[in-house]
Amino acid sequence: MVDRFADRYFLRPVLIDNNPVLIKIGNKPGALVEALKVDWESPKSSIDTANLRRLLTRMFYLDFDLNKFYHHPADKIMKGLIRRFPGFRPILTPNVFESAAWAIIGQQVNLQFAYRLKSRLVEYVNRTFQIDGQTYHLFPGVDEVANIDHETLRSMQFSGRKAEYLLDLARMAAGGELDLEGLAELDYETALQKLLAIRGLGPWSANYILMRGAGHHDAFPVGDSGINQAMKRLYGLDKKPDIGRLLELGERWRPYRSLATFYLWKSL
């Protein structure tokens, strides 16, 4: 719904200074480590390209040299993933709130159902813009979600808890009690503790938000079912890895456990 793949482009509607922009990302072939081909369009003519550049840099780790991760001592399996997906860059959410909303939505339900919940939320808020006759939906912002009522979310088949967690979070952020976007500037441990103090956010969600939304490089959502599936497959386990094994491997991936996790997910 919000994220879209078309004609080998990844299309992503975002806001720059409250103006809608459609980001278009493709691969630039021919480079040893593939580079990204970045393009954008907007119905508005006056987009602050410096701010757009800042956003793109954050969303695609453009200020990070992947070779630092590639040459980092790690295990054979991770080296294999790096060979399989040379140049693969994570795609972060344009802001921290979206990753937090998605963490709450994705808790404990299968991904297909989670996508449906997200889609209903996006369509309910229905903030759109047009380019070339195509309609693009923006992911709801903090204020828009804060104004939804509990019953509305319930009618979208959010569980009572999911509805509470999402609304409380949005309202805390909207009210200024919680600076979600500022988490990117804090060190990992401090940011983690801030998130864990919020009802509805446990270790998985907090680490997910830090890696996917805030751009921390060494977050590690232990217990994640995607990690478990990937580990099971890649390491030839007969059941999901135990926490000890996971943390042990995680130690080898430091300080790039976020990258390692993105590569594990990519393998699925």
Place this chain on the structure above:
DNA sequence: GGCCAGGGCATCT
């Protein structure tokens, strides 16, 4: 039909 899903809380021993 039972188990698991990109968990976390509340409530026990």
Place this chain on the structure above:
DNA sequence: AGATGCCATGGC
């Protein structure tokens, strides 16, 4: 502190 039940719903 560590274990257990519960939440709500869909996929397989």
